[in-house]
Amino acid sequence: MSSILATIESPADLKGLSSEELETLAGELRTFLLETISKTGGHLASNLGAVELTLALHYCFNSPRDRFIWDVGHQAYTHKIITGRRDRFPTQRQYGGLSGFPRRSESPHDPFGAGHASTSISAGLGMAMASAIKGESSRVIAVIGDGSLTGGMAFEALNQAGHLKQNLIVVLNDNEMSIAENVGAFATFISRKMTSSYYRGLRKEMASLLSSIPAFGRNILQFARRAEHSLKGFLTPAALFEALGFEYFGPIPGHDLTKLIDIFANLHNVEGPVLVHVMTKKGCGYPPAEKEPGKFHGVGPFDLKTGATAGDKGGAKSYTAVFGETLVNLAEEDDKIVAITAAMPEGTGLTGFARRFPQRFFDVGIAEQHALTFAAGLATEGFRPVTAIYSSFVQRAYDQLFHDICLQKLPVTIAMDRGGLVGDDGPTHHGVFDLSYTRHLPELTVMAPKDENELRHMLKTALYLGRPVTLRYPRGAGYGVPLEQELREIPIGRGEELAGGSDVALIAIGSTVHPALAAAMELEKEGIRATVINARFVKPLDRELILAAAQRCGVLVTVEENALQGGFGSAVLELLADERVTGLKVKRIGVPDRFIEHGSQAQLRKDLGLDAAGIAATVRQVLGR
Numbered sequence: 001m002s003s004i005l006a007t008i009e010s011p012a013d014l015k016g017l018s019s020e021e022l023e024t025l026a027g028e029l030r031t032f033l034l035e036t037i038s039k040t041g042g043h044l045a046s047n048l049g050a051v052e053l054t055l056a057l058h059y060c061f062n063s064p065r066d067r068f069i070w071d072v073g074h075q076a077y078t079h080k081i082i083t084g085r086r087d088r089f090p091t092q093r094q095y096g097g098l099s100g101f102p103r104r105s106e107s108p109h110d111p112f113g114a115g116h117a118s119t120s121i122s123a124g125l126g127m128a129m130a131s132a133i134k135g136e137s138s139r140v141i142a143v144i145g146d147g148s149l150t151g152g153m154a155f156e157a158l159n160q161a162g163h164l165k166q167n168l169i170v171v172l173n174d175n176e177m178s179i180a181e182n183v184g185a186f187a188t189f190i191s192r193k194m195t196s197s198y199y200r201g202l203r204k205e206m207a208s209l210l211s212s213i214p215a216f217g218r219n220i221l222q223f224a225r226r227a228e229h230s231l232k233g234f235l236t237p238a239a240l241f242e243a244l245g246f247e248y249f250g251p252i253p254g255h256d257l258t259k260l261i262d263i264f265a266n267l268h269n270v271e272g273p274v275l276v277h278v279m280t281k282k283g284c285g286y287p288p289a290e291k292e293p294g295k296f297h298g299v300g301p302f303d304l305k306t307g308a309t310a311g312d313k314g315g316a317k318s319y320t321a322v323f324g325e326t327l328v329n330l331a332e333e334d335d336k337i338v339a340i341t342a343a344m345p346e347g348t349g350l351t352g353f354a355r356r357f358p359q360r361f362f363d364v365g366i367a368e369q370h371a372l373t374f375a376a377g378l379a380t381e382g383f384r385p386v387t388a389i390y391s392s393f394v395q396r397a398y399d400q401l402f403h404d405i406c407l408q409k410l411p412v413t414i415a416m417d418r419g420g421l422v423g424d425d426g427p428t429h430h431g432v433f434d435l436s437y438t439r440h441l442p443e444l445t446v447m448a449p450k451d452e453n454e455l456r457h458m459l460k461t462a463l464y465l466g467r468p469v470t471l472r473y474p475r476g477a478g479y480g481v482p483l484e485q486e487l488r489e490i491p492i493g494r495g496e497e498l499a500g501g502s503d504v505a506l507i508a509i510g511s512t513v514h515p516a517l518a519a520a521m522e523l524e525k526e527g528i529r530a531t532v533i534n535a536r537f538v539k540p541l542d543r544e545l546i547l548a549a550a551q552r553c554g555v556l557v558t559v560e561e562n563a564l565q566g567g568f569g570s571a572v573l574e575l576l577a578d579e580r581v582t583g584l585k586v587k588r589i590g591v592p593d594r595f596i597e598h599g600s601q602a603q604l605r606k607d608l609g610l611d612a613a614g615i616a617a618t619v620r621q622v623l624g625r
Helices: 019-040 053-060 077-086 120-134 152-165 181-197 197-212 215-234 239-244 257-269 287-291 321-334 351-358 368-380 392-405 434-438 451-464 510-525 543-553 568-578 601-607 611-622
Strands: 067-070 140-145 169-174 247-253 274-279 337-341 361-363 384-390 413-415 444-449 469-472 496-499 503-509 530-534 537-539 555-564 585-591
Touching: 019 053, 019 077, 019 257, 019 510, 053 077, 053 140, 053 169, 053 257, 067 120, 120 152, 140 361, 140 444, 197 257, 239 247, 239 496, 247 351, 257 274, 274 287, 321 337, 321 351, 321 413, 321 585, 351 361, 368 392, 384 451, 392 413, 413 451, 434 469, 434 537, 434 555, 434 585, 444 451, 451 469, 496 510, 503 510, 503 543, 503 611, 510 530, 510 555, 510 611, 530 543, 537 568, 543 555, 543 568, 555 568, 555 611, 601 611
Parallel strands: 067 140, 140 169, 169 274, 247 274, 337 361, 337 384, 384 413, 413 469, 444 469, 503 530, 503 555, 555 585
Antiparallel strands: 444 537, 496 530
């Protein structure tokens, strides 16, 4: 490890470094990030772009006394490294290691956890208000990316911050927009001067002097303020943020440490809410990531010299890819099908649809609430909208699902990618609650396929059902089963019996069906004969099939990759209670009442007893074998 980085154990160690040493440290941090992430995977491009910004902030402020809130957390790796976690950083996103996101339990330098977008300003404003109430002089700095500003929650927070007038610094890390160099340089010069104590003192003195002049002094002052605002509005994107009550400075070149430090050091003189607009480059310092920042946003291990990732290993297609290809096939035959994503076209498999049908594809930004209501509006006009959103992100649009889609019985299909355990991103991204928060909504059909072939048929079923549907499928590769080319509609509320037996009935949903089948094969070697049911639907349940299995076997084991509270197993228990079935043993396997940490999907399923071996072990326990 290079000498300067090896000496940094806390942000306080930055204070004595010269500007040249800070520049050297920035280079060492980039090398450390690249060497580590190339082996472990992680969020690379955005973190490479935030190195100088992070160093400048920690150089000018005093964490943890001053609070740093990182929106999403995709830009917080340098922050983690210089706040005492350098030695453990290679464990980030690894089983039992550091989280890939800020986490309160990890460090006092992480005052607020993150994982989803657009939350930093709200949390920061709450902390700033608390500091004011307690009479503290600490500063709160919320760092938010330009992508996160597409989330309405960010603007709700900006609006209130402008109203409350508390000391809050919002740093807009803008790594998407471009700006001409001369305009950026001049605007930077203006902002550096406007944040200086001399300028601010002079500004206040002039305002006081002009206000005291009889008759026309206030008119001159108002004219001066209008002139200043007009100049700043002409040179910078100040108008929007100043209309919300913020003092705006920028744009600032985000890889110039000297200019960043000048700006942030002067902000100690500024009272009230401030927005600093910083221009950074995703992947800065690593040409492959600069060229393809999307590819290196969240990346697995890769070759550091070439930038080549592991890529396609020639195995089965992912559920995401099968979903995307099937939607294109269906849209070829039906021009009423439209696709919507919330800033995740590649992650949800919709890039092919976007290329093929650009007029029928909509990326609404990080705005899941808007995505669902936008889809509802399309549905009222006879279209068949499909919104493809990760399960953990649909949580953010629960009210829209209820109020704007289900209550109005609108035919919107919500394709829930990443349903179940997702792996290395951990508790903020596991999609283990959607069966619980969807199945109680009236008018909603909730389904989950056992494999990628059934996903294709379910997608067609959902599109032509004429009512709201959630279609849930897991992250990762399918089973490599043959894909039937002729798509058919599946009878609503009808499961299928995949194996017959009289000792125990395994009733599984979605990604747990194949492990249940494998468990049944293992148990059969021990003389335990199991019925295996692919439920297909959480709502409506196949009452006849489940009740028949209960009567035949006397022992039911439900299996789901979802929270046990209110999930699929709970639905089966409710069915049995409604039908007054007695004398029956029932055991539910699923996600217990706790947040699940990060780790590989295989490891987490093993830990939770959701793999074939775990399911078989539970059956033996229930049967007393």
